[in-house]
Amino acid sequence: MALPRRLPWDWYDGLVPESAVLDDEAHVESSYQFRLDRSRPPFGVRVERGASIHGLTAFDLGPHGVLTFGAFSLTNGTQFVCDEEITIGTGCMLGWNAVIMDTFRVPLDPVARRAALERVSTASPRRLLGEVETAPVRIGSNVYIGFDVMVLPGVTIGDGAIVGSRSVVRDDVEPHTVVAGNPARRVKRLRLDEDATVATPDGPRRYAEVLAGCMRGRP
């Protein structure tokens, strides 16, 4: 089951795009969050069960972007720039004004960049079209990303990691570690009991089971 294209509670007079698949047990605050979404089926945004997407979150997807926002994950105001693939696992929290990008949308070479910028002046809407190298971003489960963090193309963040506010993440983050800074560096390893049980809306579940995705479908 999916949410309707016109969200009953929407404060913005718009429709969720055809490319988005929103689980009817997800909370998506507004169609305004899709104002930059240029994806076309079968590509687009998938929001899983129990996820909550608040405020001025922006899904800035190119035509072939695929973004999965995992079960019971939360965000308020993250900007996703996605021309290929961004995956968020189960039970993540993404802070205000974080930017997660799988592309810089411009060529690295200054001469090639000139042509891309000249195309903007005749594009409609007047935005960069991408058409450059992309590298998927994968964020595991139970990842906590602080305010104003930037996650750059190609980065994988392991399960259970914490990224401190204002960090710029250029390199992969190991599971169950804390990173911070610009560039982000490891500041701590987190201890955990993999066999511990967590209270969930579906009843008690082993921590490792939740990371493995047992909350994605209905019980």
Added chain:
Amino acid sequence: MTAEPGHWTDGDLPANARVGAGTLITGPDAFKRFRTTRDPGLVIGSHCTMDLTHFSFQPAGQVVIGDFCVFASTVLMCEDSITIGNHVAIGWNSYVLDADFHPMEPVQRLADVFSISGPGVAAGLPRPVVPTAPVVIEDDVWIGPGCMVFKGVRVGAGSFVEPGSVLTADVAPRSRVSGNPAKIVGRV
């Protein structure tokens, strides 16, 4: 390619702003803090896209921008001079500043607070002088989202400034930089 004179989607351009053909400026707050009395106070070349960009200029400020630039939600804060070349792109929520805007020295800083306090309260108190230094961003520079370019910095032609960088010193042409403070991480 559009040849009509450039325009601002949300109002009439200030008289001391010169904007080239095909340049588009969007956003109701673009000129909210445009206090420059220079003429011209702002020059933008042709075919630029200035999306939700703020032109926050003090009375003596002057900004010159070249052709085919693309800025998105960029804040330009200018006391003196910011010069930007052709084919420069600046990402969301980046700031370019040519001053500290308030004195570093504690007594002067307190005097500044009083001089800018609410309307009618401190009328006539002179503001202390604040050091400024021109900023120059040369041709073909890309500045990613969430960056800061501080006073006196020159960013060399073709450089690639990665997201979240804080630029406090000059950047040599064709450098790839990242970090706070930004360091060279490669060449382009």
